[in-house]
Amino acid sequence: MGSSQQTDDGVGNNHGSEALGMQTFVAAWIRQAVEEMNISAKSGAISLSPLKRFQRKIESLANAELSKENRFVIFLLSSLIQDLFYNFSGDVPYSRRAEEEKQRMFAGVVDDLNRFAFALESGDSQAKLFASTELVNTYLSGVKVVDAVLTKEED
Amino acid sequence: MDRKSVAMYNPLDPIEREMCHDIARSCLKNSSYDLTSGGRGGDFFDIDEYTSSKSPGAENGQSAAEKARKVADLCAKKIDELKSNGTEIDRLAFTERDSGPVGMITYKDLIETVANMETCIIRPRKRLLRSALKGRPFNPGERVALISDVATSGDTIHEAAEKIWSLGAVVSCALVFYDRLEGAREYLSLYDIDLVPIFDRMNFEEENIIDPKDSQISNVVQLIGVGTTS
Numbered sequence: 001m002g003s004s005q006q007t008d009d010g011v012g013n014n015h016g017s018e019a020l021g022m023q024t025f026v027a028a029w030i031r032q033a034v035e036e037m038n039i040s041a042k043s044g045a046i047s048l049s050p051l052k053r054f055q056r057k058i059e060s061l062a063n064a065e066l067s068k069e070n071r072f073v074i075f076l077l078s079s080l081i082q083d084l085f086y087n088f089s090g091d092v093p094y095s096r097r098a099e100e101e102k103q104r105m106f107a108g109v110v111d112d113l114n115r116f117a118f119a120l121e122s123g124d125s126q127a128k129l130f131a132s133t134e135l136v137n138t139y140l141s142g143v144k145v146v147d148a149v150l151t152k153e154e155d
Numbered sequence: 156m157d158r159k160s161v162a163m164y165n166p167l168d169p170i171e172r173e174m175c176h177d178i179a180r181s182c183l184k185n186s187s188y189d190l191t192s193g194g195r196g197g198d199f200f201d202i203d204e205y206t207s208s209k210s211p212g213a214e215n216g217q218s219a220a221e222k223a224r225k226v227a228d229l230c231a232k233k234i235d236e237l238k239s240n241g242t243e244i245d246r247l248a249f250t251e252r253d254s255g256p257v258g259m260i261t262y263k264d265l266i267e268t269v270a271n272m273e274t275c276i277i278r279p280r281k282r283l284l285r286s287a288l289k290g291r292p293f294n295p296g297e298r299v300a301l302i303s304d305v306a307t308s309g310d311t312i313h314e315a316a317e318k319i320w321s322l323g324a325v326v327s328c329a330l331v332f333y334d335r336l337e338g339a340r341e342y343l344s345l346y347d348i349d350l351v352p353i354f355d356r357m358n359f360e361e362e363n364i365i366d367p368k369d370s371q372i373s374n375v376v377q378l379i380g381v382g383t384t385s
Contacts, residue, residue: 086281093285143282150285154292 022061022070026077027117029057034114037106046106048089055081073120076132080139084109087143098149105142112138167358174225175354178332179364181205198356198365200333202226202258202304224269226262226332230302231270233330233353237300242349244300244327247274250315251289258304259332266302277301279314284321293324301329306350309339316348 033050040047058074066074088102112135119131167175184199205226206219238244247270249260259266260276267274275290293299299319301312306329316326326348334340334352343350359365 083282087283087286091286091289092283147283147285150283154285 022066023073023120023123026058026073027120029054030113030117030120034110034117037110041103041107041110046103046110048085048106051081052085073128073132076136080136084139093150095150095153097153098146101142101146101149105139105146108138108142109135165352165355165358167354167362171229171353172362174229175358175362176364177222178202178205178354179359179362181207182333183359183364198335200258200305200335202332203261206261223262223265227265227269229353230262230266230330230332233351234270234272234300237328237330237351242300242327243298244272245298246293246300246324247272248277248299248301248315248319249274250301250303250311251276251278252280252311259302275299277315277318279311279318284318287318288322293319293322295323297324298327299324300327301348302331303329304332306331306334306339306343306352307337309342309348309350312339312343312348312350313346316343316346 033054036050037046037048040050055078059078061070061074062078092098092102112131116128116131116135119127122128181204182200182202184201189195206222234244234247247266249263251260263274263276266272273291275288278287278289281287301315301319303312303315306312312329312331316329319326328349328351329343330351330353331339332353334350334355336356340350356365360367
């Protein structure tokens with residue numbers, strides 16, 4: 001990233017202002033997606049399109065020269081969104097209860113994304129780790145619940 | 156190369172021999188790539204290349220549709236042989252991965268028509284079990300034959316079989332176009348899955364397509380770059 005203000009720990013971990021600068025951008029994009037998803041929730045169902053637009057934005061950064069931490073943040077978010085779309089878009093069997101659980105999971109993901117945005121802005125590594133762990137956990141726990149509902153209904 | 160499967164060597168009839176050469180020329184390439192099992196591969200096999208306009212059959216005026224029909228006919232013939240030998244098959248299953256379709260899925264509808272059998276798609280990487288099956292839900296104990304292009308370690312087939320079992324059906328066998336003879340048969344037999352290849356590496360060696368001494372493929376395209384396959 002070539003900034004004179006950055007502090008590199010010698011193994012490529014950029015803890016400097018540029019790393020934080022980019023994460024502030026990502027945090028702002030997360031907020032925008034969260035806001036749009038919250039607005040869509042008022043009409044009865046959380047729309048995933050803001051998340052797809054957010055994924056495209058962060059993936060456009062993937063070719064830039066990034067610090068290891070920024071790369072990690074982008075990879076984590078992009079992979080999580082990819083997984084979410086792979087498993088929840090398209091021909092997922094419909095049931096009212098599974099749909100309710102799915103929406104509950106989406107709402108949890110939205111809340112956790114918002115917390116992750118705060119953590120990114122704070123620059124606190126522990127907070128970022130905690131927020132990202134919570135985000136992944138909310139998603140995977142939600143998947144488990146939806147899967148159980150669908151499987152039980154089939155039985 | 157693991158030769159444990161050589162005892163199962165499968166001789167070819169004249170039509171299969173001709174097709175063996177056509178298929179090898181278009182689908183088999185010297186390469187160096189990562190397998191989905193995590194190992195390394197040297198002979199890349201892509202059944203979709205057979206119907207491409209660059210494949211050898213195109214030179215003698217065969218259309219992609221004619222070649223696709225040959226693939227489907229060969230699969231249907233093998234399925235008929237299996238059924239007449241006592242293997243019970245109610246439905247054919249093709250596999251799709253998160254990284255995209257596994258070879259043979261292109262031929263799904265054609266094989267369904269030619270073999271006159273119902274088909275479905277298994278998506279082993281779906282986190283929701285009910286999304287792992289595209290098609291009508293399985294009847295309890297329904298007997299399914301998995302159809303795939305290549306068998307190497309058997310991992311992809313086993314992964315698909317696990318979803319089929321979880322969905323209440325039974326795996327009758329796994330029919331593959333090409334068995335690399337690298338242990339898939341033995342691995343799958345641990346789970347009572349019978350691996351049935353149309354062609355295997357021994358066929359290609361017998362036909363002088365692959366040199367058994369140095370494992371290099373003769374008279375086929377050099378593949379530039381890397382890919383992944385099963």
